[in-house]
Amino acid sequence: DIQLTQSPSSLSASVGDRVTITCRASQGVTSYLAWYQQKPGKAPKLLIYKTSTLQSGVPSRFSGSGSGTDFTLTISSLQPEDFATYYCQLLDTYPLGFTFGPGTKVDLK
Amino acid sequence: EVQLVESGGGLVRPGESLRLSCAASGFTFRTFAMTWVRQAPGKGLDWVSTTNDDGYTTYYADSVKGRFIISRDNSKNTLYLELNTLRAEDTAIYYCARGDDYYGSPKDAFDIWGQGTMVTVSS
Numbered sequence: 001d002i003q004l005t006q007s008p009s010s011l012s013a014s015v016g017d018r019v020t021i022t023c024r025a026s027q028g029v030t031s032y033l034a035w036y037q038q039k040p041g042k043a044p045k046l047l048i049y050k051t052s053t054l055q056s057g058v059p060s061r062f063s064g065s066g067s068g069t070d071f072t073l074t075i076s077s078l079q080p081e082d083f084a085t086y087y088c089q090l091l092d093t094y095p096l097g098f099t100f101g102p103g104t105k106v107d108l109k
Numbered sequence: 110e111v112q113l114v115e116s117g118g119g120l121v122r123p124g125e126s127l128r129l130s131c132a133a134s135g136f137t138f139r140t141f142a143m144t145w146v147r148q149a150p151g152k153g154l155d156w157v158s159t160t161n162d163d164g165y166t167t168y169y170a171d172s173v174k175g176r177f178i179i180s181r182d183n184s185k186n187t188l189y190l191e192l193n194t195l196r197a198e199d200t201a202i203y204y205c206a207r208g209d210d211y212y213g214s215p216k217d218a219f220d221i222w223g224q225g226t227m228v229t230v231s232s
Contacts, residue, residue: 031217036154038154043204043223044146044154044204044222045222046218046220049216049218050216050217055220087153087154089218089219091217095168096159096168097159097168097170098156098159100146100154100155
């Protein structure tokens with residue numbers, strides 16, 4: 001089974017900062033990576049799928065990239081509503097299942 | 110409006126059973142794969158189970174295999190999760206989430222989520 005790690009596990013940032021979160025797979029993946037945002041007491045929200053495709057309605061300050069074992073989520077200019085926890089996720093094809101990263105909490109510096 | 114609404118959570122004792130439901134509306138339920146994801150208090154997201162569009166193919170996390178059963182009734186636009194032989198470590202919010210459209214381009218991700226239903230397993 002593929003394991004996902006995220007770094008950092010938490011970060012403090014200011015409004016307007018550029019934020020980058022890394023998701024690393026335990027082995028090279030050929031499937032797509034997705035990113036979610038979750039705020040306290042709320043369900044997760046899909047931000048990016050197929051590694052770099054922005055989900056409809058998600059602001060363009062969010063972007064995703066990567067391949068193989070290393071993937072990133074970038075927020076180009078952090079906004080007050082972006083303080084949340086972010087999770088990466090991939091589809092593991094053998095055995096078939098979905099794996100989530102442990103999450104990265106972004107809070108206000 | 111596209112919506113998923115879970116129900117059926119509650120407080121149960123170890124070893125007992127529970128059935129969760131997820132009512133879908135606003136989209137063609139029968140063409141989408143559906144998934145359950147859980148989140149223990151203060152913890153991260155944990156995939157539980159997925160069923161394909163017609164319910165004949167199912168997948169489970171090792172932690173629930175043999176104890177949980179995912180099913181769906183496409184005539185009622187409803188997804189189910191039967192939780193058996195519950196353990197304290199099954200305590201979590203259980204979310205249902207929409208997966209890929211059989212007729213669409215795969216995202217390999219979950220684009221619609223319900224609000225979740227809490228399951229507490231405690232003696």
